[in-house]
Amino acid sequence: MDEPGSPAPNPADQPNPANSEHIPTTPTNPNKSNKKKILIIVVIAVVLLGLLVMDWWAGRKNPVTVTDNAATNALAAKTTNEATTANDGHLTLDTSKNYGNKYANGLLPVGDGKYDSAAKKGYIYTCSTYANNLTSGQGGGASQRGPWFTNNNTEYDINKKSHIAGNVVWQASFSNTVSGDARTIVTNDLPSHHTGTFPVTSSDPAYAYDRNPNTIKGQSLTYSLSANPTYGDPQCMGGQVGVMLTGVAIFNGFDAGGRDAGAWEVQDTCDGHPEKQGEYHYHTLSACITDTSVQTVIGYALDGFPITGPKVGANNYLTTSDLDECHGITSQVMKDGKLVTTYHYVMTQDFPYSASCFRAKAIDPPGMPTRP
Numbered sequence: 001m002d003e004p005g006s007p008a009p010n011p012a013d014q015p016n017p018a019n020s021e022h023i024p025t026t027p028t029n030p031n032k033s034n035k036k037k038i039l040i041i042v043v044i045a046v047v048l049l050g051l052l053v054m055d056w057w058a059g060r061k062n063p064v065t066v067t068d069n070a071a072t073n074a075l076a077a078k079t080t081n082e083a084t085t086a087n088d089g090h091l092t093l094d095t096s097k098n099y100g101n102k103y104a105n106g107l108l109p110v111g112d113g114k115y116d117s118a119a120k121k122g123y124i125y126t127c128s129t130y131a132n133n134l135t136s137g138q139g140g141g142a143s144q145r146g147p148w149f150t151n152n153n154t155e156y157d158i159n160k161k162s163h164i165a166g167n168v169v170w171q172a173s174f175s176n177t178v179s180g181d182a183r184t185i186v187t188n189d190l191p192s193h194h195t196g197t198f199p200v201t202s203s204d205p206a207y208a209y210d211r212n213p214n215t216i217k218g219q220s221l222t223y224s225l226s227a228n229p230t231y232g233d234p235q236c237m238g239g240q241v242g243v244m245l246t247g248v249a250i251f252n253g254f255d256a257g258g259r260d261a262g263a264w265e266v267q268d269t270c271d272g273h274p275e276k277q278g279e280y281h282y283h284t285l286s287a288c289i290t291d292t293s294v295q296t297v298i299g300y301a302l303d304g305f306p307i308t309g310p311k312v313g314a315n316n317y318l319t320t321s322d323l324d325e326c327h328g329i330t331s332q333v334m335k336d337g338k339l340v341t342t343y344h345y346v347m348t349q350d351f352p353y354s355a356s357c358f359r360a361k362a363i364d365p366p367g368m369p370t371r372p
Contacts, residue, residue, distance in 0.1 A: 164273065191248045225304040
């Protein structure tokens with residue numbers, strides 16, 4: 001008997017006994033057939049949905065390469081404007097990036113009092129004893145603010161700053177040798193370039209702002225540095241950063257009172273001057289160092305890492321904002337005649353000018369105790 005609602009059997013649809021081995025002997029139930037089709041569709045839909053979910057998850061873990069030109073250009077622009085870091089966490093130089101020439105107009109920010117008890121970008125990480133010296137009020141330095149300060153004394157115009165007059169030539173003695181893991185630099189601290197006349201004479205216009213009474217004297221300094229320092233956590237520093245390949249010491253960005261030495265103190269035209277013991281030194285990038293490429297080593301910090309200039313290319317200079325909290329970056333530099341990839345400190349136009357903390361264990365400054 002037919003099921004309710006089923007159509008009457010069609011004789012043409014009845015099985016042929018001659019072909020009964022190939023044709024089912026029971027009639028097809030349309031309702032069961034429809035249910036089977038629906039089940040198949042549901043299964044296919046579930047499988048397809050599963051594949052879509054798996055593809056989406058794979059895309060999250062391994063993003064698909066962008067092939068659309070507009071999207072590619074947007075991604076490239078984003079990459080260009082962001083700092084990149086190497087797998088080991090070091091901030092690395094992007095040689096394709098235009099870092100710009102932020103201080104082309106000569107206006108530089110004043111870094112007075114920018115020291116801290118921890119590493120911080122734009123600040124000098126000072127050891128406690130040295131920090132106490134900065135706040136003791138016993139330091140020397142400029143007697144008054146020069147007319148090159150501007151914008152409520154938050155900036156100074158390097159193009160308007162005075163310089164100590166004079167053109168004194170010295171007999172420099174300098175050597176830089178490497179043996180195994182040891183680098184030895186021996187210098188008399190007399191520069192390979194001219195200096196101004198010190199003590200500053202009363203007839204020098206700079207005398208109105210900085211009456212440096214000290215005399216440049218030859219020193220006998222030996223720096224025993226690591227030739228292959230190990231990068232690590234930031235370490236505090238005293239007054240000296242290292243030694244430049246001009247034979248001259250490089251001090252940090254402060255004068256003896258914790259003020260921005262580049263802004264306050266008046267140096268000669270090579271940006272140097274002597275301290276109380278007669279040691280000639282820089283605080284900022286010397287105008288007499290002509291090759292300021294980021295690939296060129298121009299000095300070594302007391303922890304053994306090299307110091308380079310800030311120039312990436314034409315109108316393309318690194319500034320403090322482009323560097324890590326110790327004022328350094330990792331890139332290729334020409335070190336001891338070989339192009340190597342290494343962490344290094346960068347001398348910039350803006351404060352803190354050079355290393356603001358050490359990335360490896362530093363030696364004590366030779367010859368004298370830590371000083372501003």
